[in-house]
Amino acid sequence: MIKKAIFPAAGLGTRFLPATKSQPKEMLPLVDKPLIQYGVEEAVASGIKNIIIITGRGKNAIEDHFDVSFELEKFLEMRNDFEKLQIVKSISAMVSFAYIRQKEAMGLGHAIFTAKELLNTDPFAVILGDDIIISETPCIKQMIKIFSKKQATIIAIKKVPKSEIHHYGVIEAEEIDSRLFKVKSLVEKPSARQAPSDYAIIGRYILTSGIFKTIIKVKPDAKGEIQLTDAINLLIKEEPVYAYEFAGTRYDAGSKMGFLIATVEIALRRKDLGKDFRNYLMNLDLSEF
């Protein structure tokens, strides 16, 4: 049904300079796994078979990461380190990867448009790697379930405090079922005063191919970016659009504070590290800082 997922990854990652000067933001590790791999694993666990990563200059490390690493595999084999060998091999075996270069930084809508030829008329998922979602049922899988009933565009949402709403796309919608909303309109990064609700768009979408017809109608914003939110807002005039308040915890690993929180909490959730890390935190003398 939904077999393809797009991962926009062409951004320059300036919020994480100097770490991102010669390294893609998507490769920064949360504990020991690159950011983008969390999203890829979520997609794979949701039944996605083809992953399309939209890259740009300086992003080769992402392609290498999801490729076979012959030397490393041979080295680990010689050392009989089968546990690590399995970790390394499973990355490239996960799913098929395709890469497209977004030649200009013209925003999320533009990034998605670059994948048009690879998608034909199939509906597809979009995963923004900065949003890490930890949940019992993978977030995209929850959304695919809704899609199978509605056969329409589904946007992931979460309630956020008013003081943070200006960082997000925000929906105006009517609740039609538990966690499910029919969207009336969307606005990208409104002020707290202008926000139509407390429901923010989180970086998971299931989109129909109708989006390509509306992306081309969107005018670039003040920063010269073609916003996906604006394209979905136009799509509402053509077809129904739903928003789904997914179950799970979301971390905004695209901000420094969010990245730190994600690192701490993901480490605490880990079977191999959680107990020791928890002990360390419990005994930490905060008065020293």
Ligand code: G1P
């Ligand atoms: C993008 C979207 C925004 C959404 C956000 C979620 O913004 O444009 O609507 O709320 O992702 O993370 P960005 O964070 O890329 O500026």
